[in-house]
Amino acid sequence: MYVAAKGGERAIENAHRLLAHERRGDPSVPELSPAQIEGQLTLAVDRVMNEGSLYDRELAALAIKQARGDLIEAIFLLRAFRATLPRFGASEPIDTAAMTVRRRISATFKDLPGGQILGPTFDYTHRLLEPQSAASSDQAPAQAESSRNSIPRVTDLLARDDLIEPSPPPNTDLPVGDLTHDPLSFPSGRDTRLQNLARADEGYLLALGYSTQRGYGRNHPFAGEIRLGEVELEFVPPELGFAVPIGRITVTECQMINQFAGSATTPPRFTRGYGLGFGHCERKAISMALVDRALRARELGEEVKAPAQDEEFVLSHSDNVQATGFVEHLKLPHYVDFQAELGLVRRLRSEYEAAPGPMRQAAE
């Protein structure tokens, strides 16, 4: 006798138990703690904080554990939590020139005030699998005398000679755009665009940035400066009316210097692309700066012809929580819609078969 598929509730419950079991893995191997993830998988934590749009290392680590290491799932967990938090207001703009710098490199000048500081980087490691190095290292790292002085930004040095376009002055009268409160509209402001890119999937930005380097919207980039370090965060409580420090966060900033623009009324000078993200996220910050610059094509009077320059295309598909939701929703039942399609195909086929030969050929 035919019995329709029911009992979804028990099936879901069992699936969740199985998921928890798989997440735990071999019980003879010690269980991972969120503290281990927070301390030893720091770059995964940084990525989840960035795309999750929430600066909380502890929660990001917990999300990674709960998501079995699926970072997009972890980002989703963090976003869902973030959505429940009350909003007190916007912080003051951070000052990256006043950053306590841990890494700072410039690809445009061999030496410059503040010097080149490699910091913790994979850049010059040889990618040879070394089981020993995966184990702990007892060697304490060499410590430079920590410089409390702020290190000037390369773009500020170039701006002294007017060789690069100035950063647009802050407009303090207008509130800062926030995509989580106001949906995206086109053409978008640079603030919401940069917010969109900061929350965007790293792989997506990487591919788009890469495409500009390979000729699809080329913009002649030079990494003027990449810096990593801690900055102070300030907030103006309305009842006080002046800025108070509320903590320090780690950020990565990329200032891209791109080929010149100029016109009859303005002298030729370099243009900018900008990238900023939480934690140590160089790949993201560099990609973001490439895409930001590509998206300025219309503003700078360049022909818009490559995917990375198409604002609507880029910004509408950058969010991996949205993207994964819609792509993966194809797993959900579509019985009803499919049934309607099935009916139509059957009807079309019967019409096709009933038609005389020549008409068939025409249809083919």
Added chain:
Amino acid sequence: MNAPAYNFAYLDEQTKRMIRRAILKAVAIPGYQVPFASREMPMPYGWGTGGVQVTAAILGPSDVLKVIDQGADDTTNAVSIRNFFRRTAGVRTTTSTQQATVIQTRHRIPEAPLSSDQILVFQVPIPEPLRFLEPRETETRRMHALADYGLMHVKLYEDIARHGHIATTYAYPVQVAGRYIMDPSPTPKFDNPKMSDCPALQLFGAGREKRIYAIPPYTHVISLDFEDHPFERYRLDGTCALCGATDSFLDEVIADDRGGRIFVCSDTDYCEKRRSEQAIATESSRG
């Protein structure tokens, strides 16, 4: 876990043979981009994986290797690649342009003239000189096959119309042996004339784009230009603050945040040689 064992100069011999065949073809058709089955290397694409594969394929135990980046032996990536070959091939390394048999370079050609027993290996990011005019490979290969290079001349002409100059300062396109237009890799155009009739073999490796090309010794290479806008070899009008050179390519170094700057030779070996010669000259004039 099994500790992996690596061959001399990292790559296995079959891979080296494949790369050498590509190199031979490249030498036989100067300036033509030969596709090759580029391997994953233990450094990222963009760090010189093409150059490293070419070097690995031509290196022998008696070779003496020099690696430069931006003309300098002490830049981080040059140090890293030199250490890689010291470790995987055990070859002798040097910073002296004259003593090296193989020189791997990124973005410069040494100031000192090269000789016929040397090979210069360039790291190439984008081997296709037409790429920024036409992003599709199918199209650019057709253009090369038909020597259909009008688009490139139109681009250079448009530069002149817009800026009064050809606005290409590095990776300045050249024509090799009267046939293929070739990307010299992002060397400053100051270095372009050194490529022509050079006694050394010049090999170009692009790992990510999977292409190898070559300029055989004593091959004529011209930088594209127009009769009324001839190619100009640009050099910043300055003097090296360390050795006083007035003929070398200079790096700008920002000295402070008040607008102070100095210029130094980008070719560190050239600069050091000049300084030690000056020291000897001063010494002997005193003695």
